[in-house]
Amino acid sequence: MFTIKPESVFTITGIRSGQKSWVHWRWQCSKFVRQSFIEWASKSVGQSYWAGIYYAQQKAKGNSHQSAVRALAYKWVRILFRCWKTGKAYDESKYLKALKEKGSPLLVVEKAC
Template identity: 40%
Template sequence: MASLAGVAPATRQSGKSRVVGFRWAVDRQLRDALVEWAGDSRLSNAWAADCYRRARQRGHDHPHAVRVLARAWVYVLWRCWHDGVAYDPDQHAGLQWLVGTDGASPEPDQAA
């Protein structure tokens, strides 16, 4: 879903060269919906705000940082769908980790 929506980067590889870049061939309405939702979620969700902030600190511009956040939300959505449960902030490990600490960043694998 992340690739279809264009929130996952596209890797092009040939021989010894490898380029990771923006994914152009996507469902643009889906990308717009996910990116808009992710951008708004950072205003009301501490985990989303932290994920966005860390992406900006890594040097991503706003559109790229919001796509990074959207990709993280896609993983959460996938887990909810796969488990057959509604999203529950009390069960979201990334959010609970952030709320239960002094605000230090989680491990990179856990963040997105």
């Protein structure tokens, strides 16, 4: 049977977690898909509550704009993959509820403000 793993999607899109100390630009991927996810992530900063907070956290860590957007794109790829596998549409309120239940640091920042 044909199965797709999240790692395969990251390879196809050229977007990785950024958790490695050695970084290089991924050449063997769809440039159009990679750029689409990066642009989507960039636009989501002003449209999605948690995405804006996540971007601000990445910038506070000292990451450049491009690095912060790539990290956000990685999150969006994971969310999109989950939506695709479950066949359910993305719902920001459900995602925020899940973040709250898991004690995500994204929502801890909100309380500190």
